[in-house]
Each structure stands twice: as C-alpha cells, then as structure tokens.
Amino acid sequence: MERLTFSFFFLPSTRSLSSLCASLKLACELYPSRHVALCLDPYCGLGFSMWTLISVYSGHHSILIAPYEVEANPSLWLSTLSQYRVRDTFCSYGVIELCTKALSNSIQALKQRNINLGCVRTCVVVAEERPRVQLTQQFCKLFQALGLNTRCVSTSFGCRVNPAICVQGASSAESAQVYVDLRALRNNRVALVERGAPNSLCLV
Numbered sequence: 001m002e003r004l005t006f007s008f009f010f011l012p013s014t015r016s017l018s019s020l021c022a023s024l025k026l027a028c029e030l031y032p033s034r035h036v037a038l039c040l041d042p043y044c045g046l047g048f049s050m051w052t053l054i055s056v057y058s059g060h061h062s063i064l065i066a067p068y069e070v071e072a073n074p075s076l077w078l079s080t081l082s083q084y085r086v087r088d089t090f091c092s093y094g095v096i097e098l099c100t101k102a103l104s105n106s107i108q109a110l111k112q113r114n115i116n117l118g119c120v121r122t123c124v125v126v127a128e129e130r131p132r133v134q135l136t137q138q139f140c141k142l143f144q145a146l147g148l149n150t151r152c153v154s155t156s157f158g159c160r161v162n163p164a165i166c167v168q169g170a171s172s173a174e175s176a177q178v179y180v181d182l183r184a185l186r187n188n189r190v191a192l193v194e195r196g197a198p199n200s201l202c203l204v
Contacts, residue, residue, distance in 0.1 A: 021057035118147030
C-alpha cells in the first residue's frame with residue numbers, strides 16, 4: 001500500500017496579522033513619508049512580513065532588493081540607501097558579509113560615486129543565529145568612511161515561526177543585550193535568563 005504524507009500548516013488570523021503590523025509600525029516608527037529598504041529573504045518569517053504586509057498597513061514606501069541581486073552587484077544595496085536617503089533598512093548577515101568582502105577595496109571608488117551612508121539611522125540585521133559581533137564590527141568600520149554611523153547597526157532575532165519575537169525600536173539610542181534560553185527557542189518560546197546561565201543565547 002502506498003503511503004501518503006501530508007504537510008499541515010496554520011494560517012494566521014487577520015487579527016494576528018493586524019497586531020503584528022501594528023507592533024512593527026510602532027517599534028520601527030513607520031509612517032507614510034518614510035522610505036524603508038529591505039534586503040533579506042522574502043519567503044518566510046520577518047522578511048515575508050516586511051515584504052508583503054507592513055508597507056500596505058503603514059503606507060510607507062518600501063524599496064525591495066532581493067539578496068541575489070546584491071550577489072550580482074555588491075554595491076547595489078548601499079547605492080540605493082544613498083540615492084533615496086533611506087533612514088531605515090533591514091538586511092541579513094549574508095548581505096553585510098558580501099558587502100564587506102566584495103567592497104573592502106572599493107571605498108575610494110564608492111566615494112567618487114558620491115555614495116553617502118550618513119542618512120542611515122537604523123540598520124537592522126535580521127537573523128536566526130547568534131549575533132555575529134565581529135562581522136558587524138568589520139562592516140561598521142569599513143563603511144564608516146562613507147558616513148555610516150557605527151551605532152545604527154543592530155541585530156534582530158527574526159524567527160521563522162514567530163517573526164515578531166525581538167524587534168528593536170527605531171528610537172533606541174543603543175542596542176541592548178538580552179539572554180534567552182536556547183532550549184525554549186527551539187520550542188518557539190522565549191524565556192529570559194541571566195548572563196552565563198546554561199544554554200543561554202545572547203540577542204543584541
């Protein structure tokens with residue numbers, strides 16, 4: 001007898017989606033006059049919500065940049081931020097790693113193209129992994145020459161199951177470290193623990 005395998009998934013309700021959009025609008029201060037550049041995976045989690053829902057709810061202008069386009073043109077994301085004077089952008093570790101490696105010897109060329117990142121107020125790196133502090137520091141140090149404020153880059157834990165687990169408010173002056181239980185995260189739960197506790201995970 002042939003065995004059939006079924007995959008089940010649950011669609012969130014309209015009310016839960018509306019609450020998600022409202023919380024992100026408040027946390028990120030998304031208004032109709034704002035430009036937000038998105039350069040992260042659009043197929044699931046926070047990336048999917050940002051690509052498909054938030055701009056419709058908030059009315060702001062979303063500039064959508066697929067990560068594979070940055071692979072073909074590493075300066076595309078940065079030049080877009082400069083051209084549209086984007087204050088808020090969401091990206092992935094893969095994007096900033098690619099920019100750091102591919103553009104490390106092109107800073108002078110970018111300056112000659114008048115690329116200026118001084119307009120960026122918040123750059124949120126969405127990830128489902130531990131904060132890659134060294135990579136973030138390398139990115140900030142490299143593009144500080146283009147006016148990037150080193151304090152504007154922060155990390156948000158964007159779980160594929162619960163895309164609103166941790167989003168830093170746009171008005172936050174500095175990032176803060178929160179320690180959660182890794183075992184609870186594997187079960188799609190958040191449990192705060194003390195620093196140095198067994199199975200603790202640092203979220204920045």
